[in-house]
Amino acid sequence: MNDRSKSAGATRPKVVVERTYRARVEELWELWTTKQGFESWWGPEGFRVEVHTLEARVGGALHYDMIADAPEQIAAMQRMGRPTSHETRGRFAEISPHTRLAITHVIDFVPAVGPYESTMVVEFFPSGESVRMVVTLDPMHDEEFTRMSTMGFASQLTKLDRRFGG
C-alpha cells in the first residue's frame, strides 16, 4: 500500500489553510524566502528553527534544524528518548516572486517507510492594503506533522491542547 500512495500524488487528500494579513505582499514573501524571516515564525509550537541554507530560487536548498525550545517540549522529547533537534531538508520546487512558491520536504524518518517527498504550495493574493495567503498542504505527507505523528505526540503541539499542558 505504501507504493500505491506514493504514486497517487494528485489524488491525496489536501488541506487548505488561509489567512488575510494587513501587510504588503513583499513583507509576507520575505518571511518565506529569507533566513531571518523563515526563522521568525516557522516550526510548531514550542520549537524554533535554525536555518543553515535557504536558497529562494527554483531548485534551491532549504536546510534547517528544528529545535525544541519550550521547557515542556524539551522534557517531552527527553522522556521519549528523542533528540531535541532534528535536521530537516527540502528545496524550493517553485518560485514566482510575490505570487506563488512551493516547498518540497524530504521525509526520511518514518519507520519502515522509504524516503519520499511532500510538497506544500503557498499562494499570495494582494488586494488593497492586505494580502490573502493560501497554503495547500499534503497532511499525510507533511514533514513536521508526520514527524510528530510518528513520535505519537502531535496533539501536544496544537494550540487547543496547550492549555492542558501548562
Added chain:
Amino acid sequence: MIMHIDAFQALADPTRRLVLEALRHGERQVGDIVEQAGIHQSGVSRHLRILHEAGFVSKRPDGQRRLYSLRAEPFRELDDWLAKYRSLWEARLDRFGAALETQRKDRRTPRKEKRT
C-alpha cells in the same frame, strides 16, 4: 499513529473513494457497487478487501450474498486527525502574523510607500 497514515493510504486511491461513495447510501453487495461505480468486479473486490482491512468497510453474510457497509470509526479518526493538523497550521499562521507585526515594528522608519 501509523494507523492514521494507513487510513490516508486507503483513501489515496480514487477508485477506492468511488467504492466508498457507492456505500454512502447504505449496504450494498459487490454487484451493486460494480454497477454504481462503473468499475470491473475484480477491481471492486480487491478494493473492498483493502478498505475492509483498513477498517473502513464491514461485511456480513446474507444467505449467498455478502453485504458491505461503511464503518464510522475510521472517518471519525480521520476527522480528529485532520482537525489537529489544521489547528497546528492555524497556530502557525498566527505566528506568521505575529512575525509580520514584529518585522514592521523593527522597521518603523517613516516610509511613504506604506500608503496605498
